[in-house]
Amino acid sequence: EADIYQTPRYLVIGTGKKITLECSQTMGHDKMYWYQQDPGMELHLIHYSYGVNSTEKGDLSSESTVSRIRTEHFPLTLESARPSHTSQYLCASSMGQGPTGELFFGEGSRLTVL
Amino acid sequence: KNQVEQSPQSLIILEGKNCTLQCNYTVSPFSNLRWYKQDTGRGPVSLTIMTFSENTKSNGRYTATLDADTKQSSLHITASQLSDSASYICVVSDRGSTLGRLYFGRGTQLTVWP
Numbered sequence: 715e716a717d718i719y720q721t722p723r724y725l726v727i728g729t730g731k732k733i734t735l736e737c738s739q740t741m742g743h744d745k746m747y748w749y750q751q752d753p754g755m756e757l758h759l760i761h762y763s764y765g766v767n768s769t770e771k772g773d774l775s776s777e778s779t780v781s782r783i784r785t786e787h788f789p790l791t792l793e794s795a796r797p798s799h800t801s802q803y804l805c806a807s808s809m810g811q812g813p814t815g816e817l818f819f820g821e822g823s824r825l826t827v828l
Numbered sequence: 829k830n831q832v833e834q835s836p837q838s839l840i841i842l843e844g845k846n847c848t849l850q851c852n853y854t855v856s857p858f859s860n861l862r863w864y865k866q867d868t869g870r871g872p873v874s875l876t877i878m879t880f881s882e883n884t885k886s887n888g889r890y891t892a893t894l895d896a897d898t899k900q901s902s903l904h905i906t907a908s909q910l911s912d913s914a915s916y917i918c919v920v921s922d923r924g925s926t927l928g929r930l931y932f933g934r935g936t937q938l939t940v941w942p
Contacts, residue, residue: 718871756832756932757872757917804871816862817919817930819871 717741720805720820727795728828735790735823737805746788747817749804750774757804763788795827830855832920834933842941845908849936851901851918859923863892863903866915866935875903875916905938913940 718739759772763782864872878894918933
């Protein structure tokens with residue numbers, strides 16, 4: 715079982731609130747990712763990091779931001795949540811060169827914005 | 829355009845029966861293909877990886893095949909169990925850039941009935 719943890723698992727908040735989704739891994743993986751998953755749809759990459767102080771935007775336009783100050787920690791922040799941000803957010807990590815290695819996923823954070 | 833198409837979208841079978849899930853892709857140049865299992869409310873977990881030179885690989889009751897010429901893969905589940913109820917996601921990696929990228933299918937939702 716992978717050692718990657720996400721909190722909170724579920725969050726219901728009002729429009730305009732600032733939220734941070736936490737993600738931590740204890741495997742020492744350099745590479746970490748945030749994906750957005752909606753029912754019946756493919757996972758979409760919103761942010762990734764290949765190491766400390768390295769972050770990049772993914773394929774899906776997102777109003778969120780991320781930081782990577784420590785190898786094990788990769789939080790995602792929404793400054794002002796909107797109903798369109800309602801979704802499942804999955805954090806993942808991998809080792810090896812590039813993103814084509816096995817992804818280890820957390821259990822997800824399900825966000826509902828009212 | 830690089831794509832990954834999975835079929836069927838959903839499938840219901842009786843416990844003990846076999847089933848086969850399909851994945852067709854247009855990703856090029858191809859690096860590898862993974863099948864992930866995602867239980868409800870959990871993150872995906874890798875079942876198997878197929879590289880260009882591999883035709884068949886088994887992981888317990890799961891057997892994956894790859895035909896790199898026709899760009900098709902299948903996941904065969906033998907003697908299904910209730911715990912096999914999950915979404916099965918096909919993920920294809922390319923090697924078109926230094927780091928490569930991942931392409932996700934939308935998954936097949938499998939339900940196993942007693």
